[in-house]
Amino acid sequence: DTAVSQTPKYLVTQMGNDKSIKCEQNLGHDTMYWYKQDSKKFLKIMFSYNNKELIINETVPNRFSPKSPDKAHLNLHINSLELGDSAVYFCASSQTYNSPLHFGNGTRLTVT
Amino acid sequence: SQQGEEDPQALSIQEGENATMNCSYKTSINNLQWYRQNSGRGLVHLILIRSNEREKHSGRLRVTLDTSKKSSSLLITASRAADTASYFCATDAENQFYFGTGTSLTVIP
Numbered sequence: 001d002t003a004v005s006q007t008p009k010y011l012v013t014q015m016g017n018d019k020s021i022k023c024e025q026n027l028g029h030d031t032m033y034w035y036k037q038d039s040k041k042f043l044k045i046m047f048s049y050n051n052k053e054l055i056i057n058e059t060v061p062n063r064f065s066p067k068s069p070d071k072a073h074l075n076l077h078i079n080s081l082e083l084g085d086s087a088v089y090f091c092a093s094s095q096t097y098n099s100p101l102h103f104g105n106g107t108r109l110t111v112t
Numbered sequence: 113s114q115q116g117e118e119d120p121q122a123l124s125i126q127e128g129e130n131a132t133m134n135c136s137y138k139t140s141i142n143n144l145q146w147y148r149q150n151s152g153r154g155l156v157h158l159i160l161i162r163s164n165e166r167e168k169h170s171g172r173l174r175v176t177l178d179t180s181k182k183s184s185s186l187l188i189t190a191s192r193a194a195d196t197a198s199y200f201c202a203t204d205a206e207n208q209f210y211f212g213t214g215t216s217l218t219v220i221p
Contacts, residue, residue: 004154035211041198043155043211090154098142098204103154 003027006091006104013081014112021076021107023091031055031097032074034066035090037106043090049074050097078109086111116144116201116212124218131188133215135201136181142204144177146186149198149214158186158199193221 006023013019025032034046047066048055054066063079078085091104116137125131135144143162147155161168161177161184168175174187188195198214 041149041214043200045208045210048208092154097208100145100157100160101147101155101202101209102157105152105154 004091004093004102004104006089006107008107009105010108010110012110012112015081015083017081018077018079019081019109020078021089021091021109023074023076023104025072025091025093025102027093027095027102029093029095029102030071031094032068033092033094033101034074034076035092035103037088037090039087046089047074047076048097055097081109081111083111085109116203116210118199118201118212118215120215121213122216122218124220125191127191127193127219127221129191131191131195131217131219133186133199133217135184135186135212137184137201137203137210138182139203139205141179144175144184145202145204145209146173146175146184147200147202147211149200151197155200188217191217191219193219195219 004025031050033048037043046060049068065077067075088106088108090106092101094101119134145160146158149155159170172189177184196219198216200214202209202211
């Protein structure tokens with residue numbers, strides 16, 4: 001019973017392509033997030049959604065767009081991929097904004 | 113930046129020894145959390161300590177918080193090889209979490 005699941009686990013693609021990463025949580029949490037972890041393991045928040053409303057949007061290029069069809073899903077769409085987008089992307093959820101985060105196992109994106 | 117910073121960046125100890133990791137942050141917080149990340153996996157929540165608490169225990173974990181120094185420490189007692197992982201502190205401020213860059217702990221059997 002995976003609490004937060006994201007697919008795919010690995011994604012290799014060429015510059016300029018458009019790709020999506022899917023995330024689903026079965027914890028009944030109200031808030032979901034996308035984080036980016038770079039090669040130095042630095043974790044930076046990209047987006048969070050609370051009850052289908054975007055409440056945080058850090059300085060992320062508009063090539064990245066979150067889509068939440070319902071409270072249990074938060075997908076990440078990336079257009080015109082660039083080399084610098086290569087990283088591990090983590091989906092997470094929490095009951096409220098300051099309660100513990102539950103992470104998925106990550107999607108390793110490699111842009112060639 | 114409100115990012116936390118862990119110290120040391122890397123730590124290598126023998127099984128059975130204690131491991132101490134420190135976290136410093138920059139702004140006032142509501143709570144501070146510690147997470148563990150095994151290689152190739154997502155982060156797992158370990159413990160949460162609120163700003164009005166000074167110390168908290170969970171099994172072999174002991175966390176302290178000094179809000180006057182804006183710092184926290186995570187102590188793992190009687191370490192095991194399975195404790196090998198990266199450990200991150202996260203602080204909440206302005207409705208989001210800020211993570212540090214982590215301490216990479218290696219426990220040698």
